[in-house]
Amino acid sequence: MQKRIRQVFTSIREHTRVSYAKIATIGGYCDIDLIVVKATPPDDTPVPDKYVHELLKIFFISPCSSHRAFALSFTRRFTGTHSWRVALKCLILLHRLLRSLPNDTPFRAELMWARTNGRLSLYPCNFRDRSSSASEDYTSFVRSYARLLDEALDCVSLDEQVRETLYLEDEDEEEQEEDLQHKMQQLGRIIEILPQLQSLIDRVIECWPGGSASRNILVESAMKHVIRHGFACHAAFRREIVVVLENLIQLPYRNCVAAFGIYKKAAVQADHLSGFHEWCKCMGYCGPYEYPFIDRIPGIQIRALETFLNGMWQLTDESSNSSATNVEHSPASISGDKRAGIGEGFDEQVVVKEEKEIEALEPLLIQWEDSDDENYNTSSAGWEDLLEASICGDSWLGSRNGKYEKANIGWEMQLYSPHLLQIANPFQQDMQKTNFYCGSCPNTPIITWELL
Numbered sequence: 001m002q003k004r005i006r007q008v009f010t011s012i013r014e015h016t017r018v019s020y021a022k023i024a025t026i027g028g029y030c031d032i033d034l035i036v037v038k039a040t041p042p043d044d045t046p047v048p049d050k051y052v053h054e055l056l057k058i059f060f061i062s063p064c065s066s067h068r069a070f071a072l073s074f075t076r077r078f079t080g081t082h083s084w085r086v087a088l089k090c091l092i093l094l095h096r097l098l099r100s101l102p103n104d105t106p107f108r109a110e111l112m113w114a115r116t117n118g119r120l121s122l123y124p125c126n127f128r129d130r131s132s133s134a135s136e137d138y139t140s141f142v143r144s145y146a147r148l149l150d151e152a153l154d155c156v157s158l159d160e161q162v163r164e165t166l167y168l169e170d171e172d173e174e175e176q177e178e179d180l181q182h183k184m185q186q187l188g189r190i191i192e193i194l195p196q197l198q199s200l201i202d203r204v205i206e207c208w209p210g211g212s213a214s215r216n217i218l219v220e221s222a223m224k225h226v227i228r229h230g231f232a233c234h235a236a237f238r239r240e241i242v243v244v245l246e247n248l249i250q251l252p253y254r255n256c257v258a259a260f261g262i263y264k265k266a267a268v269q270a271d272h273l274s275g276f277h278e279w280c281k282c283m284g285y286c287g288p289y290e291y292p293f294i295d296r297i298p299g300i301q302i303r304a305l306e307t308f309l310n311g312m313w314q315l316t317d318e319s320s321n322s323s324a325t326n327v328e329h330s331p332a333s334i335s336g337d338k339r340a341g342i343g344e345g346f347d348e349q350v351v352v353k354e355e356k357e358i359e360a361l362e363p364l365l366i367q368w369e370d371s372d373d374e375n376y377n378t379s380s381a382g383w384e385d386l387l388e389a390s391i392c393g394d395s396w397l398g399s400r401n402g403k404y405e406k407a408n409i410g411w412e413m414q415l416y417s418p419h420l421l422q423i424a425n426p427f428q429q430d431m432q433k434t435n436f437y438c439g440s441c442p443n444t445p446i447i448t449w450e451l452l
Contacts, residue, residue: 040077040093084127195262
């Protein structure tokens, strides 16, 4: 009994508001609040187009004050009713205005301002129907529709999304290399938009009416706007996901993982959306020719793409690790770390091994060649002779092969010094010949030394 009384009281109150608005506008007085009330009577007739046109005309004439006035009027009308018909018509009116107005108008900003200040709450929606016997079905549908519009406020309009979709045209290879950074920024922006489109598609599927709501004429009118909203979202998503997949290998690691997650979710979402469209066709919502073809993504394709991406990044990690290991254990890096004194924790065995190999390759500084005189023993040369020989340079510089040859020399010495040709010898002197007599006998053979 109390429920029936509430239904009658709600109906009387809503009809009284509409009657007052009609009487007030007879004398030519026009107000946005009255237009909103007249556009949302508690009956099953769709929202008349003339009220939508009147609001658009007012927005064009006085854009500064009319947008906020509508936001306040809509908030009062939507939050102050307990009739699902009035609430649903308010949402239909808002949806049509969002699709009709361009993105650069302050219409969205005013609605978001009302939502931020707590005046308007589309999600979570506190609406509860008291005017129908099947209040749960209608309350659920109104709340789902309100959540869809709440997310639509945070995104750009669907028409604007389609116009601003970032298509990457075919260019020459040189131009693509020059604009690689700009191209990555565009792809990053697309990856940010795609989850928003997927979320909107989910909200569209959640508007699936059930019970008595699915057979109501007013719900059918609202579902046409919801379904067409989903068409636009799916078209934008389908175009942009193709662009991402074509450039998937060029993306950074994080964007590549995000793109794969989006594509994996699209495979599941395609099944749900296809079932939703089939049910809507059976219910007669929109024409059958309006429904787009939903591409099903097989699970084997998802697994193949996942395997490919995992293999690609494993190869990248292995190549980077091997290159880092080669640089770390190279002889140049080892010797450089040793000279710089930064060999903390360095492998000492590797250092010793490398030093031994380098010493084995270095030539001897002084090499002795056996002379024709077998009686002369080179081991008998003293340190004075070696010192005099170490400062010998002109004859070596003057010879072609770095050797000095003479017939009466008992042995000859060859110097190997790679720095002699680049650095001047401070001990360099003019050519002098000194005769040394071995013993006091004049018949002793004379050994001639060339002292430089």
